[in-house]
Amino acid sequence: MAVYEFALLVTSAAILGAVVLPRLLADKPMSFPLIYVVAGYVVFTLPLGFPAPNPIENPGIAEHLTELVVIIALMGAGLKLDRPFDWRAWMSTWRLLGITMPLTIAAIATLGWAALGLHPATAVLLGAVVAPTDPVLASTVEATPPTAEVDEEADPTNQEGAIRFALTSEAGLNDGLAFPFTFLSIAIAGATLATSPEPWLNQWFAYHVLYKILVGIVAGIVIGYVIARTVFGRVSTTELARVMEGAEALGGTLLAYAVTELVGGYGFIAVFVAALVLRHYEWEHDYYKKLHDFAVIVERLLMAAVLVLFGGTIAGGLLAPLTLTDAMLGLAIILVIRPAAGLVGMIGSSELWRERLVVSFYGVRGIGSFYYLAFARYLRRARDEHDRRVAVRPQGGVRRTRGGRLGDLASACDRGLSLATQVTRTMSAVKVIKVLGTSEESWEDAAEEAVRQASRTVDDVHGVEVEDWTATVEGAEVTEYRATVEIAFPVHEGRGSQ
Known part of the structure; x- marks a missing residue:
């Protein structure tokens, strides 16, 4: 069997699984992502002579594939939120982003430095990679699709359940907000090279925190408004136009991300903000369901492909270097650090304690963490290439x-x-x-x-x-x-x- 045909076979199985499994397992306590990972592991362990995917050797491919899944999931997450933007109504979001996320990163970095002996820069990077709630794998506990029957004048806190709203809004924003901490790790590593004291912390805060976040928000607002005007400007009158309904979600996602990255902002933030602007442009329009459904279709297909490939990487020995200490650290992050940081962040909130516990424990890690790992690996490879060029050039x-x-x-x-x-x-x-x-x-x-x-x-x-x-x-x-x-x-x- 040729490699191309084998790739087509795996792709077709992933697509069919994404379509059929939700029907077969609708009433069963089964995890779709787990099934995809197991299927990938089985496929790539068969004695067919095909090498397992290796994200370590191909970090660029891994980065861009996972990046695409995440930004499409961010568009879908933004379109789900019926709750109008209001500072007090979104208070649970600000608590999770402003308190829980930094506490989680700090705790993971400290544990990585103390237990694993990581360099401080690497420890901070580990925290930035693992801390964000993933918008892809968390979709099963996020808000339901948009509805046209929502009363705009109703109490904003009653538009969705407290748990689903908190997890959806957190997942939509914290992937973008993890980037400053990723660049903080780079700045910490770079500070060890300085021959004289430099105000690197101030420069990091001014550029990677204030500037890039502000650009992401502004670009998201502007592009979201432009997309909304385009989507709702004219009604579909031809069969071709009706067939393509909903595809604006994909085009808008790519547009918001690409433009924002080109002007130096955080594309993840821009995509989610653009989705929010688009969602609230025409409150009661039922076309939002088509936009949301199209984004979900693309997201699920890409997610299935990524998870099957992830199963293949496990078959290829990706997790072989992990030690018992590493495994214990992973369990501590999921069962201790995130829940504790979540509860601290929710102190003083209006949610019930049961709701606080659920929000704290359901900080799902997933495709977003894959992306940041691939991103870090890609930076490392670029640095190694730089060192090799320096090594060869003087000859x-x-x-x-x-x-x-x-x-x-x-x-x-x-x-x-x-x-x-x-x-x-x-x-x-x-x-x-x-x-x-x-x-x-x-x-x-x-x-x-x-x-x-x-x-x-x-x-x-x-x-x-x-x-x-x-x-x-x-x-x-x-x-x-x-x-x-x-x-x-x-x-x-x-x-x-x-």
């Missing part, structure tokens, strides 16, 4: 004979961009050159030119060593590269160190 133009070699400028470690190499020093003189660049490219050019100039004065070059690598960091951006380059060349009779 250009260097004349090497007699088996001499330029040292390997290996990637340093999680603590910074310091580079190390092994240099042949036997019977060698060393020439030390300070190299400074305002960017990666300019530093590489300067280092290459330094080696080239040195090679003109000697017969050959034994090796090159880059030492004392430092970088000036502003926020999460490196603005200056500085390093010492030692060029080793052979000592001939009658010639000393040059």
Whole structure:
């Protein structure tokens, strides 16, 4: 069986499962996502000779696939909320976002640092990955689809149940609000590279918190209004127009996300805000059901595909490196940290204690966490590629004979961009050159030119060593590269160190 045909077979099974399983298991206590994962595991363990999917080796594909599922789920979540926007009516949302989510991230980061020995930056990243409530897998406990019979003048707190509204609104916003904490982990890692104290925390807060969130909200409002005007501007009068009804949800999702990301905002926030604006543009219009249903169809199909592939990654050994300590940490996050943080966030709220407990325990983790893991892995791979480019680039133009070699400028470690190499020093003189660049490219050019100039004065070059690598960091951006380059060349009779 060819790979293409096998992929079609798996895809068709996932699609049919997404359509048929809800009918077969409607009255049974079965988890659809669990069935998809188990099916994927079984399919990829069959002796057919096909490799299991590997998100570690293909982080870009994993990132974009999970990203697509999440943003479509965010559109569906926004369209579900019939409750008009009101600060007091949305108080449970603000509590979950402003208190529960930061507490969850802080607790997970602390536990990861103390129990797993993670670097502080990695620990913060772990908290940002795991803390958000997932809008995809949490759909079964979210609000029901929009209805045209809602009375706009009614008490806003009675439009949906407290539990479903809290979980839906939280899931809609906290995926976007996890991004600042992701970039905080990058800023913490970058701060270890700074040669002098930098106000990196202020810069992170101003750009990644205030600016990008504000842009996401404004872009969502504007794009949501434009989409609403487009959707409700004219009634469908042809058969083709009626067939395509509801597809605006997908187009609007992609438009809001892409435009917002291009202007530097958080696309996740923009998609959810645009969905809210769209939902409340024509309150009693029944077309919202078609928009919502179309978004749900696309979301469920993509979710089925992702979960089947996830089952395949488990079959391929994705979870093999996990230890008992890792498993205990996962259980602690689900059964202790999130519920405790949720209850703290709901202190003083008007909800009943039973409702507070349900909201606290039902913070589902899922596709959104897959996305952030893939995002982090993609950043790591990009950094590794950067280090390899730095390692190879200075070799250009260097004349090497007699088996001499330029040292390997290996990637340093999680603590910074310091580079190390092994240099042949036997019977060698060393020439030390300070190299400074305002960017990666300019530093590489300067280092290459330094080696080239040195090679003109000697017969050959034994090796090159880059030492004392430092970088000036502003926020999460490196603005200056500085390093010492030692060029080793052979000592001939009658010639000393040059």
